[in-house]
Amino acid sequence: xxxxxxxxxxxxxxxxxxxxxxxxxxxxxxxxxxxxxxxxxxxxxxxxxxxxxxxxxxxxxxxxxxxxxxxxxxxxxxxxxxxxxxxxxxxxxxxxxxxxxxxxxxxxxxxxxxxxxxxxxxxxxxxxxxxxxxxxxxxxxxxxxxxxxxxxxxxxxxxxxxxxxxxxxxxxxxxxxxxxxxxxxxxxxxxxxxxxxxxxxxxxxxxxxxxxxxxxxxxxxxxxxxxxxxxxxxxxx
Ligand code: SF4
Numbered sequence: 728x729x730x731x732x733x734x735x736x737x738x739x740x741x742x743x744x745x746x747x748x749x750x751x752x753x754x755x756x757x758x759x760x761x762x763x764x765x766x767x768x769x770x771x772x773x774x775x776x777x778x779x780x781x782x783x784x785x786x787x788x789x790x791x792x793x794x795x796x797x798x799x800x801x802x803x804x805x806x807x808x809x810x811x812x813x814x815x816x817x818x819x820x821x822x823x824x825x826x827x828x829x830x831x832x833x834x835x836x837x838x839x840x841x842x843x844x845x846x847x848x849x850x851x852x853x854x855x856x857x858x859x860x861x862x863x864x865x866x867x868x869x870x871x872x873x874x875x876x877x878x879x880x881x882x883x884x885x886x887x888x889x890x891x892x893x894x895x896x897x898x899x900x901x902x903x904x905x906x907x908x909x910x911x912x913x914x915x916x917x918x919x920x921x922x923x924x925x926x927x928x929x930x931x932x933x934x935x936x937x938x939x940x941x942x943x944x945x946x947x948x949x950x951x952x953x954x955x956x957x958x959x960x961x962x963x964x
Contacts (some may be wrong), residue, residue, distance in 0.1 A: 733797040738804055750790035750801055751779050760954035761803045762812060762841055763880035764928050766791045776878055778812055778841065787811070807843060816842050817850035821899065824857060824873040825929070831938040833929030834946025838876060839929075840953035859904075867920035867935050867941040869906060877903050884926045887913040894923070905931070 744753030754761045764776040774792035779791040782802040786915045827833050859872035881894040891913050895961050907914050923932040
């Protein structure tokens, strides 16, 4: 085998992967979609959402933070894993206030798209009806805390041109709140608002301005259900 490559068995098929890359990356490069919410393109993995859980041996582990190793046997699709993922999606829905029909991100929202993929109907958990604030004080960006799923993509991925942090957070767990460093001049820019809206998997960071220019029904996941671009050789979210 070429140097730097390993072989793993994924869902019964042997695939080659780069030594050290994560199970999620290796699967993606082989056209196998493992769902994620906190994982995003070139960002270092955070392992916060647990959507990418896979089974290795008898252990269920996070696929975005676990590197492949030669001979590893991985299962990424099974009724058990599907139910666990569906449970996480349901918990996210009941923990926040996700009113899909009135959300600007409907059809472009990864949480909604995963709910469709895992056929969520009515969550099996009680709704908590949280009453968080909506912060519209920034010139170009609205922070809708009720929709935040605490993936921290904005904190990890939206930086000023000099590399400084723009987004941060306070508190922990259910009380976590995304914050913006308003002392940084770029925090007020439309450029940062665009980046934030694009990186947020849900409708928690919404750029001020016209929405619904692309009608619901013709948006990204309306046309291409989540994961199918990976299965056709694309890079995914
Ligand atoms: S605001 Fe969006 S990107 Fe930031 S942590 Fe919440 S859901 Fe994730």
